[in-house]
Amino acid sequence: MLDKKSLRILKILQEKARIPNTEVSRLVGLAPSAVLERIRKMELQGIIDGYEVRLNPERFLRNQVAFINVEYDGGFDGDGAIGQALAAIEEIQEVHYIAGKDSYLVKLRVADTRELGNVLRDKIITIEGVLSTNTSTVLQTYKETARISIR
Amino acid sequence: MLDKKSLRILKILQEKARIPNTEVSRLVGLAPSAVLERIRKMELQGIIDGYEVRLNPERFLRNQVAFINVEYDGGFDGDGAIGQALAAIEEIQEVHYIAGKDSYLVKLRVADTRELGNVLRDKIITIEGVLSTNTSTVLQTYKETARISIR
């Protein structure tokens, strides 16, 4: 479905999404108009979902990462209501429903452990149906990317 | 440190990083050259780390997400050697060292559970010092973003 040139374009965009099209065209050996058309097509097909700036969390007081296991009472989770309530919390970056454990795994970013406590107390355990939480705080991050290796 | 206009620019770039500067300038009410200079400065200061394309994982056979707890023998983790070895695995998107548990938490993306098994068997448990793994597979994802709310 995607040929070598398109994969090449995506790899370039994964590194530097704000690169000019003409530079991409030089790198992949196509005319700028051809590159433009390929990118457009991939955007329309939903292969490319968008472009994001990567901000440095340290500069925005979002240095503390934590993962939280959220257990709940099944009676309150119709249509994933709890997952949606968790997703609405701004400090939470990821909400996953985990197989087998009947629980959600949540990733969040806050300034420090004090703020972590506040979010837990004020925003998470107050969700109707949430029974308990189990927090793992991160001491060090060795890798953190949304990149997928393209093949 | 960052005034209202710069925050506004960052918010715009978080949504659409490939937006032309002139359009940003119209949105924030500054001249294009002023927008350019602000963005340049934030790039140099490390506030902006880069720009990424967001690809649709389904289109690249990366639909299965899993979180893996990796326990290890402390004697083999000098200088975070195990964290680094985990980070080098292409299917792994995140590697975090977790407080208290003496373990790593890893997030990965693969095509399916078969591939998950292969990565575990061939790439993770083969790292010297890794004692055991505990995998949580994701059934549904409600939210998944690297965005931080700017303030």
Next chain:
DNA sequence: TATGAAATCAACTGTTT
């Protein structure tokens, strides 16, 4: 730090192969 003018370069369209 912002603006505005001017130059360079890129984006985009239409046409052709």
Next chain:
DNA sequence: AAACAGTTGATTTCATA
């Protein structure tokens, strides 16, 4: 699908406020 040429529009620099 791609290239080419032409037009529109964006980026960038610089002088100035």
